[in-house]
Amino acid sequence: xxLKKELDLRIQPWALLRHPFYQAWESGTxxxxxxxxxxxxxxxxxxxxxSGWSLLLxxxxxxxxxxxxxxxxxxxxxxxxxxxxxxxxxVTALVTKANKLFSRLETALGALYAFEIQQPETAKSxxxxxxxxxxxxxxxxxxxxVHSANHHEAAKLLSQIAMLHPGDCDSxxxxxxxxxxxxxxxxxxxxxxxxxxxx
Numbered sequence: 001x002x003l004k005k006e007l008d009l010r011i012q013p014w015a016l017l018r019h020p021f022y023q024a025w026e027s028g029t030x031x032x033x034x035x036x037x038x039x040x041x042x043x044x045x046x047x048x049x050x051s052g053w054s055l056l057l058x059x060x061x062x063x064x065x066x067x068x069x070x071x072x073x074x075x076x077x078x079x080x081x082x083x084x085x086x087x088x089x090x091v092t093a094l095v096t097k098a099n100k101l102f103s104r105l106e107t108a109l110g111a112l113y114a115f116e117i118q119q120p121e122t123a124k125s126x127x128x129x130x131x132x133x134x135x136x137x138x139x140x141x142x143x144x145x146v147h148s149a150n151h152h153e154a155a156k157l158l159s160q161i162a163m164l165h166p167g168d169c170d171s172x173x174x175x176x177x178x179x180x181x182x183x184x185x186x187x188x189x190x191x192x193x194x195x196x197x198x199x
Contacts, residue, residue, distance in 0.1 A: 028133025
């Protein structure tokens with residue numbers, strides 16, 4: 001089995017760069033209030049990432065993710081908002097799903113991979129969009145600058161998934177698909193809140 005191909009197949013239906021939210025962001029048609037909602041709501045998920053890495057006993061990456069969550073807080077501050085508990089149903093469901101999947105090693109590996117493998121490309125897209133179309137403070141860019149070239153975490157996860165027993169590997173693949181869908185649905189809720197009547 002080509003493990004990376006199998007993981008990519010789970011992600012493909014929910015590939016985030018194809019989401020209308022990110023496409024609108026990159027083109028500059030996403031309203032600033034949608035960015036504010038994204039920063040405030042999605043930040044609750046970003047804050048869960050250290051717990052996933054801690055479960056893998058990767059204290060170094062867990063600490064790195066805590067530092068990245070602080071950068072996300074700066075992104076929110078630059079948009080004159082703060083990270084809080086999610087209110088939109090699909091974002092709440094994403095956080096609930098993350099809590100569940102980050103409670104077992106094999107599902108944490110698959111769920112983290114779904115996010116981390118996509119993050120360099122989505123971060124680059126969002127950074128380009130911010131710089132080209134939005135007149136926002138520089139501190140809104142730092143989180144995306146860091147992640148636009150951050151490939152090592154996905155590579156680390158892939159190597160660990162490859163060492164799982166077949167049954168646990170299947171669980172990681174399922175978790176990858178579940179997280180991919182939950183991430184997509186969270187963006188959909190934010191997009192619909194601000195953009196569904198503007199098209």
